[in-house]
Amino acid sequence: MTDDRAAGRGSVDDTVGPADRPTPDTHRAHGMSDLDSVLARRQQDPGQAPAAPEPDADATVTLPAAGPDATAVHAAPVHAAPDPQDRPMPSPFDQFRAEEPRRRRRGGLVAGIIVVLLALAYGAGAWFLGDRTPNGTTVAGVPIGGLPADDARVRLEAELSPLAAEQVPAAVGEAASSLDPAAVGLSFDVDATLDGLTGFTLDPRVLWGRLFGMGPVEPVSEVDETALRAALTTVAGELDVAPVEGAITFAGATPEVTEPVDGTAVDVDAATEAVARTWLTAERPLELPTQPVAPAVGAEAVDEALTTLAQPLVSAPVTVSVDGTLAELSPEQLAANATFVAEGSALKLELDGEGLADAVAEVNPQIQVTGEDAKIVLKDGRPTIVPSTTGKGLDPDQLAEAVHAAGTSSDRTAEVALVEAEPEFSTADAEALGVKEVIAEFSSPMPYDPVRTTNLKVGAQKVTGVLVMPGEEFSLLEAIGPISAANGYVSSGVVEDGFVSTAVGGGLSQLSTNMFNVGFLAGMDDVTHTPHSRWFERYPPGREATLWEPSTDMIWRNNTEYGVLVQAWVTGDAVHARLWGTDVWDVRTSTSEKYNVVEPKTVYNPSPECKPESGGQPGFTVTVDRQRYKDGTMHDDESWTWTYTPWNHVVCGDPPSEGEDQG
Structure with missing residues (x-):
């Protein structure tokens, strides 16, 4: 059998010459066409063997060659008539390539399942972590990381509410001021602050923070921007540093130049935004943003x-x-x-x-x-x-x-x-000053003392003719000073530190008392006066004034729109004072009874200038009232209270030691 196949292969090869063999392309095209035909017939009748193709008159047929495993017959290249449309026939392997999309659909399905599982896991994690703040979270320095929402709220309210109620210090350099949060509607909104940190969320940044830490979070505040801007405008008036203007002055005949320097002003717009955002978190005092202010007069x-x-x-x-x-x-x-x-x-x-x-x-x-x-x-x-x-x-x-x-x-x-x-x-x-009538006068009895009287006459001459313009003050020390021998005054008796002594100008307190009383009765404003430490019977209790240069003065103010002319003089037994002007005030006065009476006692005065005193009047307290009326309506009701010490029995020298006879 082997020999037959060999003989047959040999006889065929001998009959086909090189000139009759088809080219390779023609071989592939026809070979595929014959095979397709066979396959097509097999599909039409699976139980029937395919019939051999009818031979072409011009075709040469080659028998199949034997191989070790071969049982099928292979058709030899055949010269066939070309396809009318000159294009290759479909391949039998196309049916296998059609299986590839199925594999891709299975891969997409797996991927989709994985995505769904991941989404479910992500959502489950978001739900599981939703009740807690992200780890490491702080608000205005208060740590709330990992706390449940309610615990975080309690901690923030406890830590930040007192701070939010305090005055907010603000500064520009060394200058400082403050803001009242309540006045500008500044308040800490704890719920809004926690809204973005707790509760269910799919925000990856929040979830990442809940797993791995978030860090500082700015607190959410409420603010009345209009009120805050107005308050900062007021604060700016305190904190602004005015520019140094260029200037020229003279030192003698030499011009001296002041070089201009820029100032600074609070940038109210930027400060409004900064304070509203950082009032709970910024270092205190808050350094407000500023902008330079150029001087108007430059170099x-x-x-x-x-x-x-x-x-x-x-x-x-x-x-x-x-x-x-x-x-x-x-x-x-x-x-x-x-x-x-x-x-x-x-x-x-x-x-x-x-x-x-x-x-x-x-x-x-x-x-x-x-x-x-x-x-x-x-x-x-x-x-x-x-x-x-x-x-x-x-x-x-x-x-x-x-x-x-x-x-x-x-x-x-x-x-x-x-x-x-x-x-x-x-x-x-x-003429417009209206100095035309007596508006007040007062007299006080004067004891016989020629030396003391000299001082009163000199002082009376100096105050007479003083014109006090509307709104001006009358100062007795200014009118009669300096109280010195060169100015005509002599040494006479005074009360100093509660004891009788002598000094230049002694007795001028009586002129001071008269000047106080005419001002008091004319309705002038009392600026300053000081009663004596001990009461003298020649003066009305509570309505008298001592004088001591330079520390103790008697001053009243002309509160009318008219001029006030002062007059004073001394007679044999009294000192007189009078004010001329235009009558404005209807003055009513009253004096209380003496109360808190203190009887005199024996005291010792070790001063070398001591003068013994036999003692006399007790001490007491008294209150003086004055009501001023204008055009029938009371303008005011004033009162003065003064306490006098008693006229003690004064013994010169040190007090006796214990056990010494004091009789």
Whole structure:
């Protein structure tokens, strides 16, 4: 059988020559077509063996070659007519490639199951961890990591509520102020703070923090931004540092420059945002954000004024020519009456015309004749106006303008003319003061003491004619001082530290008592007065005032719109005082009975200047009331209370030792 297959293979090969063999491509195409045909027939009739293809008249058939395992017959290449559409037939292996999408669907299904399982695990973890704050969480420094929501809320309220109620200190550098949280609606919202930290969430950042730690979390606050902005605007007024403006002053005749320096101002917009966000977390005091504030007058303006105004002004004297009469003003006199003021971003030189006029009069008194002010004097026991007079003088504005032009140019002569000079206090001014009637008077009995009386006469002369303008104060020490021998006063008896002594001006307390009482009865405002330590029968209890230079004064204020003229005089047995003006107040007074009476006792005075006293009046307390009425309506009700010490029996020397006979 082997030989037959061999003989057969050999006979076929001998009949087909090289020229008749198909090309490789033609072989693959036809071989695949024959096989497909066989397979197709097998599919049509699985139990029937395939019929051999009908031979082509021009085709050569090759018998199958034998192999070790071969049982099938293989068709040899056959020259067949080309396919009308000239394209290969479908491959029998296409059915195996169709199985690949099934494998991909199985892989996608597995992946989907895994995703679902992971999502379920993620959600379960989110649910499991939802009741606790993330590990490591702190709010305004308060640790709440890992706590259940309720515990975290309790801890935050306990730790932060007291802090939230405190004043919030705010500062800019060394300057400090504070904010009241309640006034600006600042409050800590614990629920809003915890909302993002507890409860179910799928936020991976929160879940990560719950597993591995989150760290600091800013607290959530509520705030009334309008009120906070208004409060910070007020605080800014306390904390802002004004810029240093460029300036020029004179030291003698030398210009001195103040260099400009930027200031700082609270940036209210930025501060509003910063305070609302960090009031619980920032280091205290809160350093508020600021912005620089440039000075209005900068370095260039200072240099300009220095070189064109200041230095030329004092470079040489200026001669003032008044109708041919000359007065030379020195650089020092010019500088003493020169001032630089800011005008926008520049420095402007201003000259004091009145000061320059005084300087001209000092240099050459013949240049101007001053007028006389009106006076109010006592004549024939009544106020009388001495009319004012006009004079010839320099117009201050004209003089300042002329000196300014001359002082900043090469021509150093200022030409001016004399004008009529009105007095500062005219006749009309005096008449308007309404000094026309007695508004209060008071007298106190005077003991016979010629030395003491001398002091009272000198003091009375000095206060008589003093005109107290509306709103001004009358100070007795200012009117009669200094209390010295050179000013006409002599040494007389006084009470010092509770003991009788002597001093220059002794007895002037009686003038002080009279001046207090006329002011008290006229309704003037009591500024200061001090009663004596011991009561003298010649004075009304509680309505008297001592005097001691320089520490103890008697002062009242003229609270009317009229002038008050003071008058005082001494007669043989009394001291008198009177005030002239226009009656404004209806004054009503009352004095209580003496109470808390203390009887005198024996005391010892070791002072070398001690004077023994036999003792006398007891001590007591008294209260004085005053009601002031205007136009029938009570204006006020005042009271003064004073306690007097008793007139003790004074023994000069040290007290006796224990057991010594004191009789």
